[in-house]
Amino acid sequence: MKELFPAKQVGGYIFSLVLTIIALLVYFLDFTFPIAMSILLVTAFVQATVQLVLFMHAGETEDGKAIYTNVLYGIIIAVVTIIGSLLILIWDM
Amino acid sequence: MKIDHTQPLEYGTHQNQLNILGFWIFLGAEIMLFATLFTAYFIMEHRTGNGPTGPEIFEISPVLIETFVLLTSSFTIGLAVHAMRIGRKKAMLAFLGITLLLGLGFLSVEIFEFMHYYHVGATYQTSGFTAALLTTLGTHGAHVTLGLFWGLSIIIQVAKDGINARTANKSFIFSLYWHFLDVVWIFIFSFIYLKGMM
Numbered sequence: 001m002k003e004l005f006p007a008k009q010v011g012g013y014i015f016s017l018v019l020t021i022i023a024l025l026v027y028f029l030d031f032t033f034p035i036a037m038s039i040l041l042v043t044a045f046v047q048a049t050v051q052l053v054l055f056m057h058a059g060e061t062e063d064g065k066a067i068y069t070n071v072l073y074g075i076i077i078a079v080v081t082i083i084g085s086l087l088i089l090i091w092d093m
Numbered sequence: 094m095k096i097d098h099t100q101p102l103e104y105g106t107h108q109n110q111l112n113i114l115g116f117w118i119f120l121g122a123e124i125m126l127f128a129t130l131f132t133a134y135f136i137m138e139h140r141t142g143n144g145p146t147g148p149e150i151f152e153i154s155p156v157l158i159e160t161f162v163l164l165t166s167s168f169t170i171g172l173a174v175h176a177m178r179i180g181r182k183k184a185m186l187a188f189l190g191i192t193l194l195l196g197l198g199f200l201s202v203e204i205f206e207f208m209h210y211y212h213v214g215a216t217y218q219t220s221g222f223t224a225a226l227l228t229t230l231g232t233h234g235a236h237v238t239l240g241l242f243w244g245l246s247i248i249i250q251v252a253k254d255g256i257n258a259r260t261a262n263k264s265f266i267f268s269l270y271w272h273f274l275d276v277v278w279i280f281i282f283s284f285i286y287l288k289g290m291m
Contacts, residue, residue: 004184006175013168020160023283026291027153036291044283048276055171056272058117061104067117074121078128085132 012054019043019050096258101178103265105258116266120273127277130229134285137221144219147226147289155206156286159199160278166195167275174268182256185264186248192271193244196237203234226285233281236274243267 023043026036052058058067087093096105104110138147173188207227210216215223247267251260 003179004172004176004181009168009171009175012171013164016164016168017161020164020282023287024157026287031291037288040283040287044279047279051167051272051276051279055167056269057174061100061110061113063110063114063117066114070118070121071124074124077125078131081125081128082132082135086135089136 008054012050016047016050019047101265102256102258102261103177105261109258109262112262113266113269116269120269123273123277127229127232127280130225130232131280131284134225134229137225138289140221141223142220144223145213145215147222147285150210150213150215151286151290152206152209153286153290155202155209156282159202159206160282162195162199162202163275163278166192166199167272169195170268170271174265177256177261177264180256182251185256186252189244189248189251189264193241193248196241196244196271200234200237200241203230203237207231229281229285233274233277236277240267240271240274243270 020043023040025031026039031039052071058064058071096102098105100110104113169188170192173185173192176182176184176188207230210223210227215226217224217227244267247260247264251264254260
């Protein structure tokens with residue numbers, strides 16, 4: 001039975017739960033907006049990384065580099081799309 | 094078909110390796126798809142017109158259930174892939190089954206949540222905010238729904254054919270898809286719900 005629950009996966013799961021609970025603090029406590037957003041950005045991206053590296057085995061084979069490059073490219077386009085649109089349409093810059 | 098035994102079975106053939114890389118490229122495109130939805134949401138977030146605002150309609154308990162259920166299902170499908178790699182077919186099928194049940198649980202809560210939105214007057218046509226919100230949540234929910242049918246067909250194939258290079262490859266790719274849905278949910282949870290409720 002024990003061999004079905006590798007420490008790496010169980011650890012990743014517990015770490016994700018902890019990160020979710022830290023993120024929840026912004027709901028239960030009164031942080032200022034910049035601090036709350038910083039907490040959310042850190043917990044969300046760390047948790048996404050845990051999924052990518054631990055659960056999705058992204059870097060496991062020789063294709064790891066291509067996979068990470070591709071994901072990074074996706075993230076860059078995502079950030080540019082979101083921040084760029086907000087700059088023009090919401091923040092009026 | 095030449096199988097390379099130095100690699101996990103799902104990478105065993107050249108075609109298998111290409112399939113996995115190809116699916117990662119698809120996931121890259123999915124990141125951009127959800128980025129456009131988040132863009133629309135962040136722009137429309139405060140354009141509520143005569144309709145309700147985020148803090149008025151968001152409820153923490155269904156969101157928490159959805160978050161923990163989906164996170165746990167992401168964990169159990171990780172265990173399914175691990176069981177597959179050590180050749181434990183029964184355990185793999187059990188973990189896949191649990192994953193899909195949790196997925197079904199997630200979807201039920203989300204449907205319940207959508208009904209709640211409908212009852213409080215937050216429908217697709219209410220405002221820019223509700224349209225962007227429901228499109229983003231709905232796209233994620235549609236992905237989960239597709240995943241349930243996909244996962245079911247994976248279970249049937251593994252149950253019938255056992256763990257071989259073909260079924261291992263298919264199962265692994267499905268696990269990538271399922272993990273990705275949890276990644277998207279982390280961002281929905283953080284930047285739609287928690288940001289909206291704080």
